[in-house]
Amino acid sequence: MTTPSLIPVKPEVAARTRIDSEAYARLYRESIDDNEGFWRREGQRVDWMRPYTQVKDVSFDASDLHIRWYADGQLNVSANCLDRHLEKRGDKTAIIWEPDNPADAPRHITYRQLHEEVCRFASALKAQGVGKGDRVTIYMPMVPEAAVAMLACARIGAMHSVVFGGFSPDSLASRIVDSGSRVVITADEGVRGGRAIPLKGNVDEALAQPGVDSVEKVIVVRRTGGRINWFEDRDLWYGDLIADASPDCPPEAMDAEAPLFMLYTSGSTGKPKGVLHTTGGYLVYVAMTHELVFDLREDDIFWCTADVGWITGHSYVVYGPLANGATTVMFEGVPNHPDVDRFWQVCDRHRVTILYTAPTAIRALMREGDEPVQRWRRDSIRLLGSVGEPINPEAWGWYYRVVGEERCPVVDTWWQTETGGILISPLPGATDLKPGSATRPLFGIQPALVDAEGRILEGATEGNLVLLDSWPGQMRTVYGDHQRFIDTYFKTYAGMYFTGDGCRRDEDGYYWITGRVDDVINVSGHRIGTAEVESALVAHAAVAEAAVVGFPHDIKGQGIYAFVTLTSDSQPSEDLRKELVQTVRACIGPIASPDHIQWAPGLPKTRSGKIMRRILRKIAANEHDQLGDISTLADPGVVEGLVNNRLIR
Numbered sequence: 001m002t003t004p005s006l007i008p009v010k011p012e013v014a015a016r017t018r019i020d021s022e023a024y025a026r027l028y029r030e031s032i033d034d035n036e037g038f039w040r041r042e043g044q045r046v047d048w049m050r051p052y053t054q055v056k057d058v059s060f061d062a063s064d065l066h067i068r069w070y071a072d073g074q075l076n077v078s079a080n081c082l083d084r085h086l087e088k089r090g091d092k093t094a095i096i097w098e099p100d101n102p103a104d105a106p107r108h109i110t111y112r113q114l115h116e117e118v119c120r121f122a123s124a125l126k127a128q129g130v131g132k133g134d135r136v137t138i139y140m141p142m143v144p145e146a147a148v149a150m151l152a153c154a155r156i157g158a159m160h161s162v163v164f165g166g167f168s169p170d171s172l173a174s175r176i177v178d179s180g181s182r183v184v185i186t187a188d189e190g191v192r193g194g195r196a197i198p199l200k201g202n203v204d205e206a207l208a209q210p211g212v213d214s215v216e217k218v219i220v221v222r223r224t225g226g227r228i229n230w231f232e233d234r235d236l237w238y239g240d241l242i243a244d245a246s247p248d249c250p251p252e253a254m255d256a257e258a259p260l261f262m263l264y265t266s267g268s269t270g271k272p273k274g275v276l277h278t279t280g281g282y283l284v285y286v287a288m289t290h291e292l293v294f295d296l297r298e299d300d301i302f303w304c305t306a307d308v309g310w311i312t313g314h315s316y317v318v319y320g321p322l323a324n325g326a327t328t329v330m331f332e333g334v335p336n337h338p339d340v341d342r343f344w345q346v347c348d349r350h351r352v353t354i355l356y357t358a359p360t361a362i363r364a365l366m367r368e369g370d371e372p373v374q375r376w377r378r379d380s381i382r383l384l385g386s387v388g389e390p391i392n393p394e395a396w397g398w399y400y401r402v403v404g405e406e407r408c409p410v411v412d413t414w415w416q417t418e419t420g421g422i423l424i425s426p427l428p429g430a431t432d433l434k435p436g437s438a439t440r441p442l443f444g445i446q447p448a449l450v451d452a453e454g455r456i457l458e459g460a461t462e463g464n465l466v467l468l469d470s471w472p473g474q475m476r477t478v479y480g481d482h483q484r485f486i487d488t489y490f491k492t493y494a495g496m497y498f499t500g501d502g503c504r505r506d507e508d509g510y511y512w513i514t515g516r517v518d519d520v521i522n523v524s525g526h527r528i529g530t531a532e533v534e535s536a537l538v539a540h541a542a543v544a545e546a547a548v549v550g551f552p553h554d555i556k557g558q559g560i561y562a563f564v565t566l567t568s569d570s571q572p573s574e575d576l577r578k579e580l581v582q583t584v585r586a587c588i589g590p591i592a593s594p595d596h597i598q599w600a601p602g603l604p605k606t607r608s609g610k611i612m613r614r615i616l617r618k619i620a621a622n623e624h625d626q627l628g629d630i631s632t633l634a635d636p637g638v639v640e641g642l643v644n645n646r647l648i649r
C-alpha cells in the first residue's frame with residue numbers, strides 16, 4: 001500500500017479549524033514583520049503577577065550574546081498550570097495516570113486535587129529549607145508525583161533537574177554534582193514492562209560516590225513497596241511529608257528570566273550539558289505551541305508518550321498541557337507490555353483524542369503488523385503527532401493509514417531540548433502534509449539553511465539548519481558554563497543559532513530534517529554523544545582507544561557502532577565484548593549500549609592524529625565503496641583491515 005506524497009488538509013479538519021492555510025500565511029508574515037508585536041500579544045496567554053512592558057531583548061552576536069524575553073514581568077509557572085484553572089476547571093481531570101500493568105487501576109487527578117498536592121509538597125520542600133534558586137534533582141518513574149515534584153519546585157522558585165530513570169548511578173551522580181542539588185526526589189522502585197527498577201538503590205549508589213556531597217535530603221515516593229535501604233538522617237517518605245504539610249502555599253512571584261529548570265542533554269563533545277530554561281518565555285512558548293500544533297480543544301484527552309526525563313515530557317506531558325488546562329495522560333509503561341497492542345488499548349480505555357509519540361515506537365509497532373492495532377477501535381483519536389527523530393515515509397504512512405485510518409492528520413514536529421518547544425511542524429487545519437517532512441516553521445520562527453561557510457542558501461536546497469532570530473522558548477545558557485553555550489551554538493555561524501541538524505528544503509518551502517551533522521547519535525529518539533560512549537569504553541583497562549559512530553538501524557533510527565583498539569596485553573574475546581557493553585551501561589545507562597563492537601587494531605587518523613569518523617561511519621553503514629579520499633590518512637592501510645572485518649554486511 002502506498003501513501004500519497006502530498007495529503008491536502010482534510011475538509012472536516014478545515015471546517016472547524018481556527019487557522020486555515022490563508023491565516024497561517026498571513027499570521028506567519030506578520031509574526032516576522034512585527035516580531036516583537038507578535039510576541040507581545042502571545043505573552044498574554046499566561047497570567048502575570050507583574051505585567052511586562054519589555055518584550056524582546058536579544059542579540060545572537062557571540063561577543064554580546066543575550067536572550068531576554070518579557071524581562072520586567074513576574075509570574076509563577078505552577079500558578080499558571082494550576083491556580084488559574086480552579087474556578088472553571090477545578091473538577092476537570094488534569095492527569096490521567098495509566099500504570100505499567102493494565103490490570104491495575106488508572107488514576108484520575110483533577111486540577112483541584114493536583115493543586116492541593118502541589119501546594120502540600122511545595123510547603124514540605126520549603127520546610128526542608130528549599131527556596132528560590134536552589135536545585136532539586138528528580139529521578140522518578142512516570143507517576144503523577146513526578147509532575148507534582150516539578151510543579152512544587154516551580155511554585156517556590158527552586159530549579160528542577162529531572163534525570164531520566166534509565167540513567168545509571170554514575171550518570172545520576174555527575175548530574176547531581178554539576179547542578180549542586182540539595183534535594184533528590186525519587187521512588188523506591190520504578191516499574192516498566194513488568195520489571196522493577198531500583199531507583200532508590202541507584203540514588204544511594206550515586207550519593208555514595210566520592211565528591212557527591214551537596215545532597216542533604218532524599219525524598220522517596222512509595223511506588224512498589226519493594227525493599228530499600230534507609231538512611232534515617234537523610235531519607236524522608238514523600239507520603240509522610242505530604243500528610244503533615246500545609247495545603248496553603250502561595251506561589252512565589254518569579255522574574256520572567258528566573259531559571260525554571262535545567263535538563264541535561266548530550267552534545268558532540270564533552271559531558272552532557274545542563275540546558276537551562278527560564279520562566280516566562282518558556283511557559284508562553286509551550287502553551288502557544290501545544291495549542292496551535294495540536295489544535296487543542298477543551299475536551300481533548302492529550303497523550304504524549306514521552307518520559308518526563310526528556311524535554312518532550314517537560315513541555316508536552318506537563319507544562320504545555322497543564323498551562324492550557326488540558327487533560328494529559330501519563331503512561332508508566334512501554335508500548336509492548338504486556339502485549340504489542342498496549343498503545344491502542346490505552347487510547348480506547350481513556351478515549352485519547354491526540355496521540356504524540358516517537359518514530360522508534362511507530363516502527364517497532366509497525367513490525368508487529370496491523371492486527372494488534374485493529375484489535376481496538378481508536379475511534380476517539382483525531383490527531384497524531386511524531387517527535388524526536390526523522391520519521392521515514394514508510395512509518396509515517398503506516399501511522400497515517402493503519403493507526404489513523406486516513407482520518408487523522410499526522411503532525412511531524414521538529415525541535416530540540418534547546419528550543420524548549422516545537423519550531424517546525426504542520427498545523428493540522430492549515431498545512432498540506434508530506435510524509436517525512438516537518439513542513440513549515442511556526443509563527444515567529446525563522447529557519448534558514450547555510451553552507452559550510454555560513455552563507456544563507458535560498459530556494460530548494462540542502463544545508464545546515466540554523467535559526468536567524470530568537471523565540472521565547474529558547475534555552476538561555478548552559479548551567480554553570482555560559483561560555484560553552486556561546487561556543488556550542490553561536491560560533492559555528494556568526495550571528496545565528498546552529499541546531500546541529502542537516503536539512504533539505506523543497507520547492508514548496510517544506511523542511512525535511514535529515515539528521516545530526518555533528519557527533520551526536522539519535523538512538524530511539526534519545527541523544528547520545530559519541531564522546532560520552534568513547535570515554536566510557538576507554539575507562540576499561542583493556543581499551544587503548546575507541547571511536548564511536550552511528551549507523552542506520554531499522555527500529556532505533558540509529559544504532560551505536562564502536563571501534564575499539566585494545567591495549568597490547570589484551571586479547572579480543574566474547575567475554576571482553578560483554579564486559580565493555582556492561583561498562584557503558586554502568587557509566588551511562590542501557591540506552592547507550594553499543595549494538596556492535598568491532599575490534600580495531602588501528603583507527604583511521606589524519607597525520608595530526610585526528611580520528612576520521614567520516615570513514616568509520618561509512619564502514620559501519622556498510623558503504624565502504626563510498627569512503628572518499630583516504631590519501632590524507634597517516635596510515636591508509638588500516639582502512640582495508642577495518643572494511644574486511646566489518647560487522648554489518
Ligand code: WTA
Pocket residue numbers: 265310311312386387388389390391412413414415416417418438499500501513514515516522525526527
Ligand atoms: C532530532 C527532542 C527529525 C533532531 C524534541 C534534533 C528530529 C534532535 C525531529 C533533538 C523531527 C527531533 N524530525 N529530527 N520531527 N525531532 N529531531 O534534544 O536531530 O532530545 O536535533 O529533543 O532530535 O533531540 P532532543
